Amino acid sequence: MFTLLNRVCPLLLLIACASPTFGQDSELRHEPGYNGIWFTLGQFGEYGDKYSGGLGTYTAKHRPIALYSEKADKTFFTYGGSKDCERYLLIMVGAYDHATGKVSRPLVVHDKNGVDDPHDNASIAMDDDGHLWIFVSGRGRSRPGFIYKSRNPHSIEGFEQVREAELTYPQPWWIAGKGFMHCFTKYTKGRELYWSTSPDGIIWSNDTRLAGMGGHYQASALRDDGMVATAFNMHPGGTVDKRTNLYYVQTNNMGKTWTTVTGETIKPPITDKAHKSLIRDFQAEGRLVYMKDLDFDEAGNPVILIVTSSHHMPGPQGDPRTWMIVRWDGTQWIYHEVTNSTHNYDMGQLWLESDELWRIYGPTEPGPQPWGAGGEVALWESTDKGATWSKVKQLTCKSPLNHSYVRRPTNAHPDFFAFWADGNTYTKSPSRLYFSNRAGDAVFQLPTEMNEDWETPVPMTWPCN
Secondary structure: OOOOOOOOOOOOOOOOOOOOOOOEEOOOEEOOOOOEOEEEOOOEEOOEEOOEEEOOOOOOOOOOOEEEEOOOOEEEEEEEEEOOOOOOEEEEEEEEEOOOOEEEOOEEEEEOOOOOOHHHOEEEEEOOOOOEEEEEOOEOOOEOEEEEEEOOOOOOOOEEEEEEEOOEEEEEEEEOOOEEEEEEEEEOOOEEEEEEEEOOOOOOOOOEEEEOOOOOOEEEEEOOOOOEEEEEEEOHHHOHHHOEEEEEEEEOOOOOOEEOOOOOEEOOOEOOOOOOOEEEOOHHHOOEEEEEEEEEOOOOOEEEEEEEEOOOOOOHHHOOEEEEEEEEOOOOEEEEEEEEEOOOOOOOEEEEEEOOEEEEEEEEEOOOOOOOOOEEEEEEEEOOOOOOOEEEEEOOOOOOOEEEEEEOOEOOEOOEOEEEEEEOOOOOOOOOEEEEOOOOOOEEEOOOOOOOOEEOOEEEOOOOO
């Protein structure tokens, strides 16, 4: 039997309304180019590591990690960088200028001081005045998280630390005229879901628990009218390898009240696995649930993207690994299969452009490291609200490394429409960062070495495009 073991190289409080740590500058330090963090979880089986590779745009629970500002005509993004291409995590920020077609020299917002784990990656937000906010994830209860604010609007040249707090998997949503609604995780009794609000990013409300059924992973999203929703799974007995089920709740008043999709009021925290917010009991079906994305259709109804499988480790024992759309049509939840891929951590997202065009960009195609996380990136389209899907283009092919964690910028510009990284899933390797245009016929690599403050990304020419 084919195994990867011979080929794998194992490698070695948030306090409400308290005075924050304010005014500390991040060191204004640029890196010479764009190099992502490489990581291994180190949990090996017959078919290799549970997940590993280039994880600069990891995780699905850090959201958003890129956004487009029409006023600045720039796409701003954060990613997990590496120091000297080693396993040393730097929280980075960059900007792509759509007027010039050039990308900035990347800036170090936060040096993780020897941490090599991209679970500590960051998320990004922008307030009404155009200031950028970087929410740096902590890990568990041992490593704190940090919040940074840009010194100037629409600029990455200078950040100040405004808070140190217990927060993991940050998902900050700035609601115009109101402030932040922040959905995040605390390791209280497993990975439990919390939220907190702030009118200005400086003074924060109490952390309030949303769900605690042994643990959860979530994908939250902001609707145009200011409603924040979250879809999440549960971890039976606190075991992440048994993640299953699918839930959905929403709030239209900054967390003062929460409701189900039908508008029925609920009272957090959710502690019953049979709670009225349950969409589908995948546990009874023997299926694991991996959260990928949440967005809204033209009517404002939620559309969720998940991958389901039957085993937490890589290899054929988990097949089929099915990409599934779960959408609310106004009266009921409807399920559609998109495709199958080879790994639980194959990660893409939704681009719901209109009722006539839904898109998924993701590493659905087998890559050069079989059974590893990621693969080759493809573009899928649906013209019937997710009922049927067609692979219309393959963006990468015959790559030396697996591509992984394809992300959607908020308010994505057609020229910087999808953002991801690559890396070898068998052994430590360099990791590069990429973006594609909306059509998927132009893919660019961010320069790994830069001699100027702004340089043109490198166009990629794969035989498939």
